[in-house]
Amino acid sequence: MAGIRWPPEDSELHQTRVPTTADLISDDDRSVAADSWSIKSDYGSTLDDDQRHVDASDALSAGTFRAASDCSSDKEAPDAEVEPSVLGLQSYWDATYADELANFHEHGHAGEVWFGADVMDIVSSWTKNLCTNASQDNMQNLSNDAGCKPEADEHSAAVLSTWNVLDIGTGNGLLLQEFAKQGFSDLTGTDYSEGAIDLARGLAERDGFTNINFMVDDILETKLERQFRLVMDKGTFDAIGLHPDGHIKRIMYWDSVSKLVAPGGILVITSCNSTKDELVQEVDTFNQRKLAASQDPETSKNQEGCRDSPPSFRYLNHVRSYPTFMFGGSEGSRVATVAFVRS
DSSP: OOOOOOOOOGGGGGSOOOOOGGGGOOHHHHHHHHHOOOOOSSSOOSSOHHHHHHHHHHHHHHOOOOOGGGSOOSSSSOOOOOOOOGGGSHHHHHHHHHHHHHHHHHHOOOOOOTTOHHHHHHHHHHHHHHHHHHHTTOGGGTTSOGGGSOOOHHHHHHHHTTOEEEEETOTTSHHHHHHHHHTOOEEEEEESOHHHHHHHHHHHHHHTOTTOEEEEOOGGGOOOOOOEEEEEEESHHHHHHTSTTHHHHHHHHHHHHHHHEEEEEEEEEEESSSOHHHHHHHHHHHHHHHHHHHHOHHHHHHTTTOOSOOOOEEEEEEOOOSOEEEETTEEEESOEEEEEEEO
16 A cells, blocks of 8 residues: 555546556455455454444544545645545555566566655655754754755764654555665565565565565554654555545544654655645644543543653644646645654
8 A cells, every 4th residue: 555646647648548456356355345444464453443443433423623625725625525446445455466566576577656756756855854854953944845955974874874764555665765775774664465565575675675674564453562753654644545434544544653653753644635734634633632532531531640641743844846737726736745743
């Protein structure tokens, strides 16, 4: 589960349509995927999926939080509610990576570069500078474009070695390879598709990145107990929102991610379905929900003895260098990359 394809260029609209993996997925597979979001791995389950749905549903009914599509954004008008899609189902990604794994073994192909190679390059270099600046205690200056700050290469390498990195929904793992080239050394990639992890491991071994750790794990039901200073998401939040239970899955996503990002750590989300302002609104909604839960007497009674303030995120920075286009009198970009820091 690595991302969503960009919309086609105008010249592509006239080309003959080639059948995709989604065409090969049966209705039964889609039904099974919609009915169960459990991970197919050797780790087992730590929490009943039905109970996670109940908890998320309770959170939805507990307050009147605005959906991300209701807030102001870079677009001319708010989006309509996102329709569920096959791209939100695990069966789609399992079938996709089964095809890509077969192509890798037969032809050596690395598979799809989601969002394009240019975006991947921008995300990796921009995030490198973001982390380096944060380590230099320049947090107050991070509202400026991180990509504009010159860095000393020799110092940067030492700094980046202290950042442990998690890429959720890593897909073929190519983003982590780019991070390794930038100087990060403690790298972990997870995906709920076993085929994706097999492909990522094969590519990393072929390309000489044997120090990258890959494992099967579902962000919504993670088995990870470790926290990370940097958590990357390139398209995973998009895919989760396209699930038939997208509203509930998004709540589960934020609850899980907040436990994986270390205090003071950074979460970087790259999306083609949400603008920068919509992602900020998602974070505000999460913060409001956590604050309300911490102030609820029943919740406080159940968590007696825990005096830590609830985890929260605040906006840190966003990429400003993506190509833009004009539509309906408004300027926008096909993709947004936004960084948040955890309290």
